[in-house]
Amino acid sequence: MAETVMEQYFRKIVAHLERLREEADAVKRAARLIADHVKQDKIVYVYGPGGHSNLGAQEIFFRAGGLMHISAILDEGTLLSGGALRSMAIERTPGYGAIVIDDYQLGAGDLLIIVNAYGINAATIDAALEAKRRGVTTIGVTSVQHAAMTPENHPARHPTKKNLYELVDVVLDCKVEVGDAVVSIPGLEQRVAAISTFANAYLLNSLMAEAVQLLVLEGVTPPIWMSGNALGGDEANARFIDRFKGRIKKL
Secondary structure, three states, X not given: OOOOHHHHHHHHHHHXXXXXHHHHHHHXXXXXXXXXXXXXXXXXXXXXXXXXXXXXXXXXXXXXXXXXXEEEEOOOOOOHHHOHHHHHHHHOOOOHHHHHHHHOOOOOOOEEEEEOOXXXXXXXXXXXXXXXXXXXXXXXXXXXXXXXXXXOOOOOEOOOOOOHHHHOOEEEEOOOOOOOEEEOOXXXXXXXXXXXXXXXXXXXXXXXXXXXXXXXXXXXXXXXXXXXXXXXXXXXHHHHXXXXXXXXXXX
């Protein structure tokens, strides 16, 4: 019996997640940074400069089972809700990412996770460069292969031609291949069914879980969001709202 496209997609996703287990050491290094930050009751910022990259920032923000110390930088410029073509044009605009970092007033001692699977667009590179200039510690979730294989003259690239993986302090390689989509359908040249959201989400949630485990092993019980749709969720979360309201911009 021939493999269905659903089965093919499942197989591709599982195989890709298996490859991401190679990032365990990098995840542990990044988790150490987050745990040390949370110990100091400091906010951890996450920015996905690009249309679907914003999903990475949303994945670990205000999330059931997630750290309350996470602040997602959800800048309206690249959100798809403002228009898909507009989002792509803005993520390719040199200087835009630096404006976003400035708007959040990040500086020395802050920690920023930058999520962009392709790791080349102008907003991503400007965010990384501006963070570096300000002394911010950075973690990048990006595909080294995708960036390395993208020509320097690609229209999405930053004027410096830099790649995200070259600029951050810790790289979590999501290993997304050029094109992103992974399912082949006979008679159709273009592949379908993207994989980057799965890859980014797996690395990000693994990172959060590793950080929480480090904290617990060191005698620290970090505040964790409970689902508001679970019995007692609202009450559990309400104990911490005042602690983070005003400190987390989008809360």
